[in-house]
Amino acid sequence: MKTMPALTAVVLAAFVGYIGAWYTGAIEGNFALLMFLATLVTGLYWLAEKFLFLPRRKRAAEELQQQAQARREQLQRQGIAQHDVDVSEGQLRILRQPWWLDWTAGLFPVLLVVFVLRSFLFEPFKIPSGSMIPTLLVGDLILVNKFTYGVRLPVINKKVTEGQPVQRGDVIVFRYPPQPSLDYIKRVVGLPGDKVEYLNKRLRINGQDIPTEALPDFFDTDAMRYFQQFQESLGATPHRLLNTQGVPGFIQGAAEFAGRDQCVYSVEGVSCTVPQGQYFVMGDNRDNSLDSRYWGFVPDENLVGRAFFVWMNFGNLKRIGSFQ
Known part of the structure; x- marks a missing residue:
């Protein structure tokens, strides 16, 4: 004593x-x-x-x-x-x-x-960069559903229940494959076995063009400039994305990664076949996002959960609400 x-x-x-x-x-x-x-x-x-x-x-x-x-x-x-x-x-x-x-x-x-809440139910995250603009803005505080894709044991990340399958268009948080101590957030574009083509800034999945519709330009208050804005119908719910005028479609500086032999890079962009048990992800700010085009696929064991709700943005309270 x-x-x-x-x-x-x-x-x-x-x-x-x-x-x-x-x-x-x-x-x-x-x-x-x-x-x-x-x-x-x-x-x-x-x-x-x-x-x-x-x-x-x-x-x-x-x-x-x-x-x-x-x-x-x-x-x-x-x-x-x-x-x-x-x-x-x-x-x-x-x-x-x-x-x-x-x-x-x-x-x-x-x-x-x-x-218990953080490990098995919901975990809060803060958006640190603009790679998911216009869906998520810098400073958004979001909630991530930890059980949608199956409950995992904390620390070892071992899945103990199956949950729902990942869907195209889901916004997910995952452990960054090159540095698993970091958490990244992106949108799922390709599922295991999919052939994903991003050529001339247009997305095609398994040979089918993903429908897009031009929207009024988006003004980024942080960058103080306008960006081309589109609505893309990738999953069940359409989402917005940005392109930057003058930025070419080819990928500069792609790293070596597991499964890179499943990707073909050209002056038009990149085409990849997604390996089993992995996903191809991209940011909605397409020309300002380091994603699967650059560092490869996301293994299923790296999944943290499905992002679904902005619970606070101290600079803009109108941001609070669901974005899925």
Whole structure:
């Protein structure tokens, strides 16, 4: 018991050190692992509090009450009628949770709720770039459904239920294949086995042109310029996309990636056959998005969930709502 404050200080210092090293870029952090360990450690403290430390404090408070009662009886036997033996304040001090339990066991219920919600139901993300304009803007805070495509175990990302199949047109969050510690968001264009052609800035799937309709130009307030805007009917719900005038259709700087032999690059663009168990994704801001055209396919095991709702944009409250 006497060593617990020092041990707890070491544990909390380790968490703070990990977060600090992650923040400064000294290590590549893993938030899912951090949440799992925090929930596990505080859960152990919570169990120890419930079944060990709290019963000890209750027994000590009862002993104090018994000692006070014995003292009163002794004074009565000695004929002393006036006595002040009030132990209520002492009992409160004994029962009060020490700081090292308040910062561990006391946080467990909150961490457990956050961990379960984030791991199995919904996870919040912030849009950091303009690759999904006009569907999603920089600064949008979105929710991602974690169970649509099947429930996965946190940290190891092992799928335990199948869920619904991914559909063309879905906006998904996934672990970036070249650097899985990063989360990316793009729109699914090609499913396993699809032949995806993006030539002269027009999309074709399995030999069929995807219908597009010209819309009024889109004015990007961040870039302070207009972009060509179209409506594309890729999935069940049409979506908007942008093209930049003057930017050629061919792909510059495509990296080497697994399955690159399934892609053919030309001055017109790129044509790929999507391998089994993988997806071809693109940003809606077509000429300003690093996506499958550049770094390859997204394996099914990299899926995080389906994005579906903007829950806040502090610069524009009108953004709040569903975009799927």
